[in-house]
Amino acid sequence: MAKNKGKRKVLTQKHVCSRMNFLYQASQLMAHSQQNTLAAYYGKLCRNVGTxxxxxxxxxxxxxLCKRCSLPxxxxxxxxxxxxxxxxKQPEEPPTTTDAKPKRKRRCRRLPKHKQNKSGKTSQSVQDEHAKLxxxxxxxxxxxxxxxxxxxxxxxERAEAIAQVVSLQEQDNADEQEQL
Structure with a gap:
């Protein structure tokens, strides 16, 4: 009896995964065709099904997906x-009371010498590491x-995560040859 319950759970998870996949693809398709409200609706449905x-x-x-409206x-x-x-940079706040000691300004930390150019400026690769998208x-x-x-x-995104690569064109060609 316990084995049947485990199989049923796996089947429902596959069904939920395929439904989430369909809704995600539908939201991507609607977003490409400039129907943003419909795309956001499908994205929200995808999240709700998973939740x-x-x-x-x-x-x-x-x-x-957008965190607020689920638009792709x-x-x-x-x-x-x-x-x-x-x-x-965060703006400095003035002290609230007159008796309080004024806050000291913090010094900017220098980068190690190997990360600076000969002119003293930081290299482009170091600046890219601190960039935000x-x-x-x-x-x-x-x-x-x-x-x-x-x-x-x-x-x-790593190469170790890829277990198997399946090409649909090769499978279609093999199916056509079997039919002949």
Whole structure:
């Protein structure tokens, strides 16, 4: 009896995965055809199906959806993309009481000598590590910030994560030859 329950759970998970996949692809298709409200609706449905079934969406797919309205973020189509190279400086607050000691200004930390050019300026690669990628949704104007870091990558983007590559064209050709 316990074995049947495990098989049933696996079958329902496959069904939920295929439904989430279909809804995600439908939202991408609607976003490419400039129907943003419908695309956001399908993206929200995809998230709700996964939440109800207690299944996690892959992080690389989650990054492509707006956190607020679930619209697929496609730079140049329905999203503005900006690169911020300098970190934002926080404004200093004046002391609230007159008796309090004034805050000392913090010194800027110097980079090690091997990361500086001969002219004393920081190299381009060091600046790129501190850059941020900003995406702004056109539907709800929510902003997402991603740190540009060349050293870190998601597991799904690594070569070790790929278990098998399936080519549909080869399978179609093999099926046609069997029919002849």
């Amino acid at each position: 109800k079934a207690l299944m996690h969406i892959a992080p690389d797919l989650k990054r492509t 973020l496609l730079p140049g189509v329905n999203t503005t993309l900006q690169l911020q190279t300098e970190p934002k 900003q995406l702004e949704c056109c539907l709800c104007h929510a902003q997402r910030h991603f740190q540009v870091n060349t050293e870190r990558e998601c597991w799904s």
